[in-house]
Amino acid sequence: MLKRVLCLIAALVVLPCAALAEYTMAGYDSSDTYRSWSDNKFFARMEGKTGVHFTYRQYTDAADWTKAKAEMQAGQSDLPDVLFKAQLSDAECIGLLERGVIIDLKPYLSEYCPNLSALLQAHPEYEQAITLPDGRIAALPAINETPAQNCVWLNQSWMTALGLQMPTTAEELTEVLRAFKAGDPNRNGKQDEIPLAFLGAFDLKFLGHAFGLIANDYNLRAVDNQAQFVPLDPAFRPFMEWLHQLFSEGLLDPQGFITADNLRQVTKDSDTNVYGGAITTLPTVFLPASWATQYSVMPPLAYNGQAVYRSFLGPVQRGTFAVTSACQNIAEILGWVDQFYTEEVYIMASAGLENVDYVVDGDNTWRLTTSASSNTYFSGDTLLSSGTSYPCYATDTFQRRYHDQTVATLSDQIQSLNALAQRPFPYYTLTEAQAAQIAPLQSRIGRLVDLAIGNWVTGETEISDASFADFEAGLKEAGLEEFMAFWQAVLDGRNQ
Secondary structure (H helix, E strand, O other), X not given: OHHHHHHHHHHHHHHHHHHOEEEEEEEEOOHHHOOOOOOOHHHHHHHHHHOEEEEEEEEOOHHHHHHHHHHHHOOOOOOOOEEEXXXXXHHHHHHHXXXXXXXXXXXXXXXXXXXXXXXXXXXXXXXXXXXOOOOOOOOEEEEEOOOOOOEEEEEHHHHHHHOOOOOOOHHHHHHHHHHHHHOOOOOOOOOOOEOEEOOHHHHHHHHHHHHOOOOOOOOEEEEOOEEEEHHHOOOHHHHHHHHHHHHHOOOEOOOOOOOOHHHHOOOOOOOOOOEOEEEXXXXXXXXXXXHHHHEEEOOOOOEOOEOOOEOOOOXXXXXXXXXEOOOOOHHHHHHHHHHHHOHHHHHHHHOOOEOOOEEEOOOOOEEEXXXXXXXXXXXXXXXXXXXXXXXXXXXXXXXXXXXOOHHHHHHHHHHHHHOOOEOOOOOOOXXXXXXXXXXXXXXXXXXXXXXXXXXXHHOOOOOOHHHHHHHHHHHHHHOHXXXXXXXXXXXXXXXX
């Protein structure tokens, strides 16, 4: 009898542990986030919310994580149940699927991921972005309502002081920049203003919209299902001529091809502001936060009566979460990750818990508590949102309610541009072999394009029929024909 009672007591003691589902999670969060997944409050809170417990294999070095994924693909390591903050490339997704390391998630989403499924149904382009050419879904995404955008930010305070309006054409932008240079808008009695700052050819390409030109990172766009190489568009030469004019007049930062954000960074808001504009994601990238409200996003400039703009990142970031073939309860794991596509969990990941980490004031704005704001390691200890991208639906509503209205102001402006932006080339997926095939071509061709832009803009090379003929000949020698045939095949395969 005593033995039976002791057994019953033992069973009752272990019941709570037995009810807690246990899985293994592997992924990457760099050491500079100061985040240890095993000690992070967000994961502990998710465990309390869902009853799902993880042991963690957190990689803090990118090279180590890349190696670990390769070992999984080669069958050289014990598989975790899930890959989280996984940074899975297209080639890795396909390779891991083909070798049975991860599973196709598409058959399970409608039943076990109602929140994500609703998002995909409302936005078919999201589902298209994460679906492989053969119809499978290897990994789940991060979805951002207000994705990062490379914008032209102009100093609205200077324009107001000089009686200028926001430009709508390339000609009007030229006049605004001339006024910035000559009008002493920072009122220090010196002609020290930098009318428009940029970093290299990459940023300058975001001015191509002034000539109806938008291109992806491969200098491509798709028009009527045909791949086009934008630097050979007839409008590209007038675009280069305009940029050279701006540079020769001192309207572009003379250090734009040789500087970096950390070198041009202004840290003191008491310093004299010399920047009339900048092509960047946010003014706060290199300027004091207190200056941010001085700047406004320039809407796309009209060209032949139309305005286009390149979507920089877009709302979908792929490859953040996958389930491996070692997982014994796919339904439970997908139910867990589906919570990440709710506003509740997004807020918990990016701000913490209400009345613990943040409070909502009477005007419905929110701010961090004193204990959270005074904790240098708050983000690493409590949140998930810094570092590598994770599966989420990053809604904008909550962030716009932050007590510092600068956040809402900047978000509003970026969103206004995102609403007009478009992808130059559709979402695509490359196999490992395709990625290896295109990499050397892109390296040669991309370098030629950026070098030509730098030389034309600065005047190192004269913009002429001869220099453009040399440019085209160099592209042909570098393999442009093969390059374009490759991308046309990718486009054709996507449209089948």
